[in-house]
Amino acid sequence: MRFKWFGEYWTGVALMLVLATLAAWLAIRGKLDLYVHPRYIWFTVVMCGAGLLAVLLGLAVKGTHQPPLFQRRGAAAAAIGAVCLLLCMVMVVLRPVGLTSSAASQRDANAAALSLNDSTASVADLAAPDAAYQRFTAKEWAALLAQNADPGLFEGKKANLTGFVSPGAANNPSVFQLSRFIISCCAVDARPISVPVYQPNWKAAYPENQWLEVSGSFIANPDSGPPVVLRIEQAKKVPEPAEPYVY
Amino acid sequence: MEQALRIFHWRKLVIGLAAIGVIATARNATDYMALDVPRQLQDFMTFATSILVESLPFILLGIFLSVAVQVWLPRTAITRWLPAKGWLRRLYISCFGVFLPVCECGNLPLARGLVARGLTPAESLTFLLAAPILNPITLFTTWQAFPGDFKILLARAFGALLIANVVGWLFSKHRRQEELLKPEFVAACRAEEKAHHHERVSHGLELFNKELGTLLPALFIGAIIAAAVQVLVPRDVLLSVGGSTILSIAVMMVLAFVVAICSNVDAFFALAFSNTFSVGSIVSFLVFGPMIDIKMLSLMRTTYTAKTLGLVTALVTLFSLAIGLGVNYAF
Numbered sequence: 001m002r003f004k005w006f007g008e009y010w011t012g013v014a015l016m017l018v019l020a021t022l023a024a025w026l027a028i029r030g031k032l033d034l035y036v037h038p039r040y041i042w043f044t045v046v047m048c049g050a051g052l053l054a055v056l057l058g059l060a061v062k063g064t065h066q067p068p069l070f071q072r073r074g075a076a077a078a079a080i081g082a083v084c085l086l087l088c089m090v091m092v093v094l095r096p097v098g099l100t101s102s103a104a105s106q107r108d109a110n111a112a113a114l115s116l117n118d119s120t121a122s123v124a125d126l127a128a129p130d131a132a133y134q135r136f137t138a139k140e141w142a143a144l145l146a147q148n149a150d151p152g153l154f155e156g157k158k159a160n161l162t163g164f165v166s167p168g169a170a171n172n173p174s175v176f177q178l179s180r181f182i183i184s185c186c187a188v189d190a191r192p193i194s195v196p197v198y199q200p201n202w203k204a205a206y207p208e209n210q211w212l213e214v215s216g217s218f219i220a221n222p223d224s225g226p227p228v229v230l231r232i233e234q235a236k237k238v239p240e241p242a243e244p245y246v247y
Numbered sequence: 248m249e250q251a252l253r254i255f256h257w258r259k260l261v262i263g264l265a266a267i268g269v270i271a272t273a274r275n276a277t278d279y280m281a282l283d284v285p286r287q288l289q290d291f292m293t294f295a296t297s298i299l300v301e302s303l304p305f306i307l308l309g310i311f312l313s314v315a316v317q318v319w320l321p322r323t324a325i326t327r328w329l330p331a332k333g334w335l336r337r338l339y340i341s342c343f344g345v346f347l348p349v350c351e352c353g354n355l356p357l358a359r360g361l362v363a364r365g366l367t368p369a370e371s372l373t374f375l376l377a378a379p380i381l382n383p384i385t386l387f388t389t390w391q392a393f394p395g396d397f398k399i400l401l402a403r404a405f406g407a408l409l410i411a412n413v414v415g416w417l418f419s420k421h422r423r424q425e426e427l428l429k430p431e432f433v434a435a436c437r438a439e440e441k442a443h444h445h446e447r448v449s450h451g452l453e454l455f456n457k458e459l460g461t462l463l464p465a466l467f468i469g470a471i472i473a474a475a476v477q478v479l480v481p482r483d484v485l486l487s488v489g490g491s492t493i494l495s496i497a498v499m500m501v502l503a504f505v506v507a508i509c510s511n512v513d514a515f516f517a518l519a520f521s522n523t524f525s526v527g528s529i530v531s532f533l534v535f536g537p538m539i540d541i542k543m544l545s546l547m548r549t550t551y552t553a554k555t556l557g558l559v560t561a562l563v564t565l566f567s568l569a570i571g572l573g574v575n576y577a578f
Contacts, residue, residue, distance in 0.1 A: 008461065009456060009460040011464055012457075012458075012459035012463045013460070015459070015463040016459045016463060017263070017267060017270060018270055019299055019300070019303055020303065021267050021271055022270070025274050026300070029278075032300070035293070035301065036300055040301065043304050044303070047307045048307070050307065051307040052267065054452060054455050054456075056260060056263045058452035059256075059262075059263050060256050060257070060259045060260035060263065061256075061449050062253070062256060062449070063449035080464050080467075081464060083471065084463070084464050087467060092277065093273075093277050093282070094284065094289070095281065095282065096278075096296070097289060099290055100286040102286035102289075102290055103290045103293075103478070106481045184512050184515040185301065185509050185515075185516065187293050187296075187297035188297050188301075188508065189508050191519060
């Protein structure tokens with residue numbers, strides 16, 4: 001069965017205009033790093049600019065030929081074109097945000113996902129006289145907690161962390177995960193890093209995916225679950241930060 | 248100035264610019280709308296957009312190079328420098344990536360351009376399989392990610408060289424090379440051969456827009472499937488078998504297929520699994536991923552038949568598995 005539908009040529013032009021304009025808009029608004037590692041931003045902007053220029057010149061320079069806007073196409077080709085254009089429309093309408101706790105729960109593999117190479121923190125820092133650990137971010141704490149289960153190393157150490165609330169794989173009613181994503185290239189390779197936070201009946205206090213700024217100290221877990229947890233001393237609900245991922 | 252004014256269809260240019268303005272304005276306006284969508288759908292959109300935005304610059308670079316090869320290089324400029332002996336020719340072709348360090352998405356449009364300029368389909372497969380790995384950026388980042396582990400770098404480089412050349416050799420035995428390609432692509436190449444273009448710039452621009460029409464829908468479909476898999480298949484189920492020698496190789500290859508990460512940085516991603524997965528499985532991930540993944544298969548389908556791609560996938564899977572097992576056995 002064949003339909004009269006946007007031709008292949010014009011589908012490509014439309015997809016290019018939407019995607020490159022969207023990428024440029026994201027870059028201008030400082031939101032492109034929700035999708036790709038910051039090292040790619042300039043390359044993306046330059047290539048999208050060059051691509052948009054080439055598309056426009058391909059349409060406007062005399063001597064270039066364009067096929068008719070509508071052509072008879074097979075059902076599969078027409079459906080693919082329609083799905084692509086629909087995705088473009090949703091991309092334009094939906095507000096860009098980072099990955100949520102839903103993706104974090106699905107990839108709750110801190111130990112497998114985080115190696116010492118991701119972090120410069122070491123156990124020696126925990127005992128350093130200058131309390132170097134106070135500068136640790138969620139990445140450093142998550143790396144240390146993934147590799148050391150001895151509560152004695154962590155007890156009493158203070159931490160100030162920002163992350164989103166995630167139930168974790170165990171869905172423990174007294175412990176939630178304060179999570180961030182670490183990315184190497186783009187959001188697809190995002191790996192969650194999490195610090196367990198002790199808060200009995202936490203679901204009543206904090207909705208899933210809520211971003212929090214938490215200050216507290218590490219303690220041995222009084223309930224079931226991970227051996228070391230962060231006890232909240234102060235917690236403030238905050239909006240998703242401009243840079244939600246860590247690198 | 249008057250001449251510059253005459254070379255444009257101004258109406259078309261204004262319509263194109265207006266379209267960009269409408270898209271940017273719509274995006275800006277909807278940025279203030281807080282639509283409450285399920286988190287899984289939100290993640291699906293983040294994954295799909297991420298794949299598209301990350302791949303687009305490489306695809307565009309590949310199309311620019313492909314157009315340059317087809318329009319500005321003389322017909323025999325590449326083939327005349329290649330040795331006549333098949334195996335030596337493929338060995339040279341597998342090193343093209345040294346001069347064209349783009350990742351796998353960018354290599355596909357270039358491979359199309361190279362076929363249009365005289366490379367056989369079997370040779371284009373050798374190029375496609377080798378170039379994403381045998382290029383300075385990929386090799387450098389692999390070394391950066393595993394600085395104390397020379398065996399991973401060597402196994403990756405020689406593994407890619409071996410697979411690309413063996414697969415190219417096997418497909419070179421096919422008597423009717425054109426049958427490896429999609430009929431539509433063959434027809435387009437023939438039409439290009441017959442056409443007489445007097446003006447190179449307008450010909451190049453026309454080719455650029457035509458290639459977008461072929462490649463971007465394929466990229467979108469690849470991104471949609473990859474994003475759906477990311478949302479629907481729990482990754483921790485896969486990773487729970489990290490300790491098993493043979494299963495870990497299979498799992499890392501499935502992960503490479505699903506994640507579809509750019510070959511230039513995939514070593515940093517693999518690094519995170521080096522504590523729990525065997526060295527062989529890391530090597531299999533690094534060899535298999537740049538050659539075959541969801542997004543790449545969708546892009547390759549614009550050029551090769553489904554039968555060709557099925558065979559290529561089976562061969563690359565078997566060889567990557569064997570290389571992983573060999574590394575596990577040796578180290």
